[in-house]
Amino acid sequence: MSSFxxxxxxxPQILEQAQLDKLQQEYERDLRSLLLALPPRFHDAxxxxxxxxxxIMALPIVLAHKDFGDFNMLVxxxxxxxxxxxxxxxxxxxxxxxxxxxxxxxxSKFHLRNGASRYPDYNTLYFTFWQTLKAExxxxxxxxxxxxxxSAMLLGFLLDRGFTSRLANMSEPVPISDDDREGAYNMLVLxxxxxxxxxxxxxxxxxx
Amino acid sequence: xxxxxxxxxxxxxxxxxxxxxxRSACDLRATELVDSGLQLVPVQGACxxxxxxxxxxxxxxxxxxxxxALPLETMELAHQVYGTLAPEVALKGQIGEDYDDxxxxxxxxxxxxxxxxxxxxFILAYGFPEDTPKNCDARLTxxxxxxx
Numbered sequence: 227m228s229s230f231x232x233x234x235x236x237x238p239q240i241l242e243q244a245q246l247d248k249l250q251q252e253y254e255r256d257l258r259s260l261l262l263a264l265p266p267r268f269h270d271a272x273x274x275x276x277x278x279x280x281x282i283m284a285l286p287i288v289l290a291h292k293d294f295g296d297f298n299m300l301v302x303x304x305x306x307x308x309x310x311x312x313x314x315x316x317x318x319x320x321x322x323x324x325x326x327x328x329x330x331x332x333x334s335k336f337h338l339r340n341g342a343s344r345y346p347d348y349n350t351l352y353f354t355f356w357q358t359l360k361a362e363x364x365x366x367x368x369x370x371x372x373x374x375x376x377s378a379m380l381l382g383f384l385l386d387r388g389f390t391s392r393l394a395n396m397s398e399p400v401p402i403s404d405d406d407r408e409g410a411y412n413m414l415v416l417x418x419x420x421x422x423x424x425x426x427x428x429x430x431x432x433x434x
Numbered sequence: 435x436x437x438x439x440x441x442x443x444x445x446x447x448x449x450x451x452x453x454x455x456x457r458s459a460c461d462l463r464a465t466e467l468v469d470s471g472l473q474l475v476p477v478q479g480a481c482x483x484x485x486x487x488x489x490x491x492x493x494x495x496x497x498x499x500x501x502x503a504l505p506l507e508t509m510e511l512a513h514q515v516y517g518t519l520a521p522e523v524a525l526k527g528q529i530g531e532d533y534d535d536x537x538x539x540x541x542x543x544x545x546x547x548x549x550x551x552x553x554x555x556f557i558l559a560y561g562f563p564e565d566t567p568k569n570c571d572a573r574l575t576x577x578x579x580x581x582x
Contacts, residue, residue, distance in 0.1 A: 354577055
C-alpha cells in the first residue's frame with residue numbers, strides 16, 4: 227500500500243536559515259498583497275496565516291508535490307489505492323502542510339459555475355483523513371500543532387488560488403481579480419472553501 | 435485525459451514546431467534506448483513529447499524542450515522520499531541543437547511506466563453514481579493512502 231503526506235513528514239529536509247528567511251518573507255509579502263487585493267470576506271483567513279507564519283516556518287521542511295490533482299494521481303482501477311504520482315518537476319521544499327488542501331478535492335467535487343459541493347460521505351472522509359494523518363505523523367501532536375498544520379494548509383491554498391499561475395514558464399504571479407475568467411474561477415474556489423457555509427473548510431468553524 | 439474532443443496529434447504537431455528535432459528522430463532514439471515497441475502516450479503536453487517503449491511498453495521515454503529540462507535533483511529526492519510513488523528518472527542526453535529562430539534542442543529521459551490509471555479516468559469510468567458503497571469505499575481507500 228502506498229502513502230503520501232505522512233511519508234513526507236517522516237523525511238524532513240534541510241533548508242539553510244537564509245533560505246527559510248527568504249521563504250518567510252515571500253509568504254508575508256504575498257499575504258499582505260492579498261490583504262490589499264482580495265475582498266474583506268477573505269481577510270480572517272489571510273490574517274490567521276500571517277499570525278501563524280513563525281509557527282508554520284518551524285514545521286518540518288518537506289519535499290512537497292505542488293499539483294496533487296486528478297490528472298497526476300495514479301490509482302488501482304479496482305480498489306482506488308494510490309499507486310503513483312506524476313509531474314514532480316515543480317515539487318519544492320517548503321514547510322509541511324502547504325499542499326494539504328489538495329485533499330479537499332478527494333472529498334468534494336467542483337463545478338465551474340456552482341463551485342464546490344461535498345460528496346455524501348464528506349464527514350467520514352474528512353474525519354478519516356485527519357485521524358490517519360495524525361496517527362502517522364505523531365499521535366502526541368498537540369492541538370496547537372494541528373492548528374499550525376491547518377494554517378499552513380490555508381496558506382498554501384491562498385498562495386495558490388489567490389494568485390495567477392505559479393508555473394515555471396509563466397510570468398510573475400499577481401493577485402487574482404474578478405474581471406478575467408481565470409480570476410473569477412479562482413474567486414469561486416476561494417469562496418467555496420473560505421466563505422460559503424455549506425462547503426468551507428470545517429476547521430474554520432468547528433474545533434474538530 | 436478522456437475528453438473525446440482532445441486531439442493528441444494536434445499537441446504533438448505544436449510541440450514539434452518548437453524544436454529542431456523531428457518526431458521520427460525522437461522515435462528512433464526511443465527504440466535505441468530501450469528494446470522494441472513504441473506507442474504514443476495518449477495525452478501529450480505542449481512542452482514535451484512522450485512515448486511508451488520497450489518490451490511490453492514498460493518504459494516511458496520523454497523528450498523535453500531544453501529550456502524546460504527536468505530538475506534532476508528534485509526528481510531524485512522525490513524518489514527517495516516517496517519511493518515507488520515517484521518514478522525514478524534517468525537522463526539520457528540531448529538531441530538536436532538550438533537555432534537562432536528560437537527552436538530548441540531536446541533533453542531525453544527514461545523512466546519506468548507507472549501502474550494504474552489517473553483518478554480522473556477512474557471517476558469517469560466507475561465514479562457514478564457517487565453514493566454506491568463501492569464508490570464510498572474507493573474514496574475512503576484513496577484518502578487513507580493520501581494521508582498515510
